[in-house]
Amino acid sequence: GAVVSQHPSWVICKSGTSVKIECRSLDFQATTMFWYRQFPKQSLMLMATSNEGSKATYEQGVEKDKFLINHASLTLSTLTVTSAHPEDSSFYICSARDPNQGDTEAFFGQGTRLTVV
Amino acid sequence: AQSVSQHNHHVILSEAASLELGCNYSYGGTVNLFWYVQYPGQHLQLLLKYFSGDPLVKGIKGFEAEFIKSKFSFNLRKPSVQWSDTAEYFCAVNAQNSGNTPLVFGKGTRLSVIA
Numbered sequence: 069g070a071v072v073s074q075h076p077s078w079v080i081c082k083s084g085t086s087v088k089i090e091c092r093s094l095d096f097q098a099t100t101m102f103w104y105r106q107f108p109k110q111s112l113m114l115m116a117t118s119n120e121g122s123k124a125t126y127e128q129g130v131e132k133d134k135f136l137i138n139h140a141s142l143t144l145s146t147l148t149v150t151s152a153h154p155e156d157s158s159f160y161i162c163s164a165r166d167p168n169q170g171d172t173e174a175f176f177g178q179g180t181r182l183t184v185v
Numbered sequence: 186a187q188s189v190s191q192h193n194h195h196v197i198l199s200e201a202a203s204l205e206l207g208c209n210y211s212y213g214g215t216v217n218l219f220w221y222v223q224y225p226g227q228h229l230q231l232l233l234k235y236f237s238g239d240p241l242v243k244g245i246k247g248f249e250a251e252f253i254k255s256k257f258s259f260n261l262r263k264p265s266v267q268w269s270d271t272a273e274y275f276c277a278v279n280a281q282n283s284g285n286t287p288l289v290f291g292k293g294t295r296l297s298v299i300a
Contacts, residue, residue, distance in 0.1 A: 099285070100285045102287040102288075104287075104290075109293075109295075110292060110293075111275065111290045111291060111292040111293050112275070112290045113290075114287045114289075117287060161228070161229070163229075163287075163288075165285055167285075173219060173231045173234055174287075174288055176221075176228050176229040176230075177228060178227065178228035179228055
């Protein structure tokens with residue numbers, strides 16, 4: 069299957085700093101990528117839809133100025149958590165579909181565990 | 186909008202026991218249905234999916250799921266679990282023919298298999 073790679077796998081940062089998470093589709097081009105957030109023992113909650121060459125679409129309740137999404141190329145989307153606070157500590161996961169495989173499964177990155185201290 | 190309900194939060198089974206994890210969805214139209222597994226420290230992996238056709242779907246590692254349209258259900262089953270099946274299981278749905286839309290996930294069921 070297609071491969072989606074996230075970097076870093078985990079990061080610890082100080083409160084008030086910004087953190088960038090990368091999501092890459094390694095063997096296909098993705099015009100759309102999805103960013104999810106997963107709290108401990110909870111489900112994946114969609115944060116935003118990243119669209120190549122245009123603005124991301126954010127879900128209700130997600131601060132667009134805090135979670136900056138850039139989808140500058142067909143293989144890379146980045147999520148930047150700005151001015152991070154401890155409550156932003158979570159597991160962030162991206163996903164994408166391979167358009168060559170039609171309307172099928174979504175492939176997921178391995179996730180990034182963010183800890184803000 | 187779609188929603189997914191997984192009723193079991195944590196299931197504990199002995200090896201060789203049979204497994205059934207419940208999944209119900211809420212949506213008025215036609216859906217695609219998925220089960221994903223997340224092993225400790227690893228990313229989500231697809232177990233199986235249903236788009237159309239035979240409502241009994243077989244996936245990897247001996248898992249299967251049955252789509253019952255009248256019950257809006259897509260329960261996951263395995264006749265005999267192994268210790269290595271210990272993981273978090275997520276049911277997910279999205280609307281068919283809706284373009285590249287995100288999946289909506291249930292809250293997940295943690296499966297612990299003991300020797």
